[in-house]
Amino acid sequence: MTDTMNAAMMVAPNEPLEFRKVPVPVPGPGQILVKIEACGLCHTDLHFWLGEHEIPRQLPAVLGHEGVGRVVKLGQGVTQWKEGQRVGVGYVYGTCGNCDQCLTGYETHCAHVQCTGVNAEGCFAEYAVLREDWATAIPDDLDVAEAAPLLCAGVAAYSAVRKAALEPGELAVIFGAGGLGTYAIQLAKCCGARVAVVDVSDEKLSHAKKIGADYAIRADRNACEEIRNLGGADASLNFAPVAASWRQMIESAGARGRLILVSLPNQQLTFDAAEVIESGLRVMGSADGTRQELRQLMGLAAEGQVRSVVERVPFAEINIAFQRLAAGDVNGRLVLDMR
Numbered sequence: 484m485t486d487t488m489n490a491a492m493m494v495a496p497n498e499p500l501e502f503r504k505v506p507v508p509v510p511g512p513g514q515i516l517v518k519i520e521a522c523g524l525c526h527t528d529l530h531f532w533l534g535e536h537e538i539p540r541q542l543p544a545v546l547g548h549e550g551v552g553r554v555v556k557l558g559q560g561v562t563q564w565k566e567g568q569r570v571g572v573g574y575v576y577g578t579c580g581n582c583d584q585c586l587t588g589y590e591t592h593c594a595h596v597q598c599t600g601v602n603a604e605g606c607f608a609e610y611a612v613l614r615e616d617w618a619t620a621i622p623d624d625l626d627v628a629e630a631a632p633l634l635c636a637g638v639a640a641y642s643a644v645r646k647a648a649l650e651p652g653e654l655a656v657i658f659g660a661g662g663l664g665t666y667a668i669q670l671a672k673c674c675g676a677r678v679a680v681v682d683v684s685d686e687k688l689s690h691a692k693k694i695g696a697d698y699a700i701r702a703d704r705n706a707c708e709e710i711r712n713l714g715g716a717d718a719s720l721n722f723a724p725v726a727a728s729w730r731q732m733i734e735s736a737g738a739r740g741r742l743i744l745v746s747l748p749n750q751q752l753t754f755d756a757a758e759v760i761e762s763g764l765r766v767m768g769s770a771d772g773t774r775q776e777l778r779q780l781m782g783l784a785a786e787g788q789v790r791s792v793v794e795r796v797p798f799a800e801i802n803i804a805f806q807r808l809a810a811g812d813v814n815g816r817l818v819l820d821m822r
């Protein structure tokens with residue numbers, strides 16, 4: 484193994500990432516060194532790259548938090564991994580492990596959460612150091628590029644679907660059929676729900692039907708009526724970052740409907756208290772996913788129950804990939820091929 488590696492480094496907000504030769508990091512106690520084979524590009528990386536979110540550490544920095552690779556070196560005291568095993572990391576790099584949230588299975592709400600690429604160097608590099616307790620095993624029969632976006636986009640959708648607590652036959656309405664919505668459709672079907680998808684794009688709606696959605700609904704004025712005609716939404720999951728979809732969620736909810744918010748609209752969301760009180764609606768926010776959810780999701784993916792729609796891009800073209808993501812010129816998730 485060489486001592487240096489190629490890393491795509493963010494040097495300043497809104498500037499192209501620079502490829503630099505830097506020392507291969509050394510895993511400390513409880514850490515593992517991973518040779519990265521693929522890393523997905525996420526909108527959160529884009530917000531950092533554009534300077535819309537500030538990175539709380541010194542630049543240059545390595546972003547990238549949908550990394551998959553093989554363990555090549557163990558730090559002191561590591562017991563749960565062996566060299567050669569395939570692992571991945573998502574947006575959560577690690578948590579304290581000892582607070583009320585961590586101890587009760589809500590670890591992503593830990594006040595001391597550390598994020599990959601934000602508080603620690605990420606995976607847009609040939610090697611990355613991960614915490615042994617927050618690395619996720621990636622099944623060997625899963626394609627590396629398809630596995631990568633499961634680590635952030637996939638698990639965010641999975642956690643939201645779990646919070647929706649769908650019963651067989653219930654109506655789940657997915658607002659937004661992009662990357663996360665595509666996962667949520669497949670996962671809601673795994674729960675036995677009837678799945679309706681609302682989007683402005685005919686192309687996305689027809690893809691949604693192909694991957695299992697029962698009903699495709701144009702996000703226009705009649706959308707709420709169409710959903711109410713199906714019996715009203717038992718659960719609505721919002722992956723569309725526009726406030727108008729929030730109104731539609733409220734107006735199309737059935738009695739005691741669950742409203743799960745995942746996307747971040749730029750506008751304020753408003754409602755009349757009576758709308759929520761009279762129907763007994765429950766509103767929940769959902770972000771990221773726990774380690775247990777990551778394990779469950781990898782199991783579903785290995786069985787072929789959830790598939791990723793990915794486009795592979797050579798690592799050397801990372802700046803072009805970022806520009807395409809910024810322009811919305813992407814179908815499915817972009818994944819850097821780093822082998």
Ligand SMILES: [Zn+2]
Pocket residue numbers: 525526527528548574635636
């Ligand atoms: Zn992400």
Ligand SMILES: [Zn+2]
Pocket residue numbers: 578579580581582583584585590593594595
């Ligand atoms: Zn904690």
